[in-house]
Every structure is written in C-alpha cells, then in structure tokens.
Amino acid sequence: MSNFGENKEDLKNKKSLIIYFSRADENYFGGTLKYIEKGNTEIVAGYIHELTGADMFKVERKIPYSRDYKTCIEESKKENNEDARPEIAHCLNNIDEYEVIYIGSPIYWGSMPAELFTALKEVDFTGKTIRVFTTHEGSGLGNVLEDVKKICSGAEVLDGLAIVGSQVKNSKQKVEDWI
Numbered sequence: 667m668s669n670f671g672e673n674k675e676d677l678k679n680k681k682s683l684i685i686y687f688s689r690a691d692e693n694y695f696g697g698t699l700k701y702i703e704k705g706n707t708e709i710v711a712g713y714i715h716e717l718t719g720a721d722m723f724k725v726e727r728k729i730p731y732s733r734d735y736k737t738c739i740e741e742s743k744k745e746n747n748e749d750a751r752p753e754i755a756h757c758l759n760n761i762d763e764y765e766v767i768y769i770g771s772p773i774y775w776g777s778m779p780a781e782l783f784t785a786l787k788e789v790d791f792t793g794k795t796i797r798v799f800t801t802h803e804g805s806g807l808g809n810v811l812e813d814v815k816k817i818c819s820g821a822e823v824l825d826g827l828a829i830v831g832s833q834v835k836n837s838k839q840k841v842e843d844w845i
Contacts, residue, residue: 680795681763682720686711686770687782691733694803695832699735706801706831707770713841714768714799721764725785728753745780754784766795767821769814772831773805777813792820799827799844801834 688705708724715722729752731738745752761767769786771778798814800807806828815823827844829837 680765682718682766682768683761683764684711684714684720684722684768684770685725685758685782685785686722686768687725687772687779687785688770688801689731689738689772689779691731691738692735693831694735696803696830701733705772706829706834707772707799709834710799710801710829710837710841711768711770713838714770714845717842717845718766718768720766720768723758725758725781726755727781728755739774742774742779746775746777750780751784751787752781754781758785758789761789761791761794764794766797767791767818768797768799769810769818770799771801771810773800773802773808773810776805777809783813783817786814786817789818790820791818794818794821796821796823797826797844798823799829799841801829801831803831 686707688708690702690705692699692701711722714720731741771782796814796818798810800810807826811823811826829840
C-alpha cells in the first residue's frame with residue numbers, strides 16, 4: 667500500500683470523481699434474494715459523494731442486465747468467460763480536472779463487471795490517485811485492485827475498501843474512516 671506522499675486529509679480536499687457501476691433489481695443478500703430500488707455500490711458511492719463532494723459518473727450498460735438475479739449472473743459469467751466488453755450508454759472521455767478517482771464495483775466472478783472495464787479502458791489515468799471500493803457478499807475486494815492497476819496504468823492505486831452488500835446501509839462510518 668502506498669500513501670502517494672499524501673495523508674488522507676490531503677486526498678479529501680482534492681478535486682475528485684467517483685466512477686461506479688451498480689445494479690438494483692433482484693440482488694443476493696446473505697442467502698436470500700430480494701428486489702432493491704438502489705444498488706449497494708451506488709449507496710456507497712453516495713456516501714463518498716456526501717463526505718468528499720466528489721463528482722459522480724455512473725457506468726450504465728446500453729443493454730442492461732436482466733432484472734432477475736440468476737439470469738444476471740449467467741449473463742455476467744458468460745461475459746467474464748469471453749472477456750467481453752459490452753457497450754455502455756455514456757463514455758467517460760476526459761478526467762484531466764480530477765486528482766483523486768474513486769472506482770466502485772460489485773464483485774462479479776472475482777472482479778469488476780465487464781462494463782467497468784469498458785468504461786475505464788480508454789481513459790488516461792496518468793498521475794491520478796485511485797481508491798477502489800467494492801460491495802460483495804463474501805468476495806471482499808476480489809481481484810479488483812490488481813485489475814484496476816493493470817487497466818489504469820500511470821495511476822497510483824491506494825488501499826481499497828470492501829463492504830458486505832447486505833450491510834451497506836449501516837456502513838457510512840466505515841466509508842468515512844476509509845476516506
């Protein structure tokens with residue numbers, strides 16, 4: 667873990683952007699399935715926004731995943747196995763004005779969903795500080811830190827934060843402590 671020569675208070679005061687993917691609809695919560703209006707990763711991104719004032723960019727697929735959880739995981743498994751890079755609704759072209767980038771993701775098959783790879787692949791992260799956060803039901807950070815380091819070359823990737831999805835509504839203090 668690197669501190670990039672800065673303390674956390676320094677990072678808090680820099681121009682920041684939150685790039686995240688989050689899925690609502692039917693989700694898995696510690697053994698049960700239930701429909702939710704707002705995805706877990708979006709809730710955590712909201713906490714970061716409240717605490718830092720960071721701008722937000724939600725990555726959205728052109729063709730959304732199925733609303734049904736089991737169908738969705740099969741769709742994402744197929745994309746993962748094929749290294750697919752699905753089209754996204756809006757591209758993130760320029761992040762020059764930002765110093766700190768928060769990248770948020772649920773864990774799909776050990777890493778980020780394919781659409782986040784699509785969103786990040788054409789962006790120049792040189793000189794940026796990146797903080798990764800994930801939501802999961804047992805996978806922690808998965809391989810996200812390693813994957814972000816590969817795709818965001820030229821950036822300094824700091825420590826990550828993993829939050830159990832079924833506990834996001836009680837995790838604002840954990841997010842604040844991490845920031």
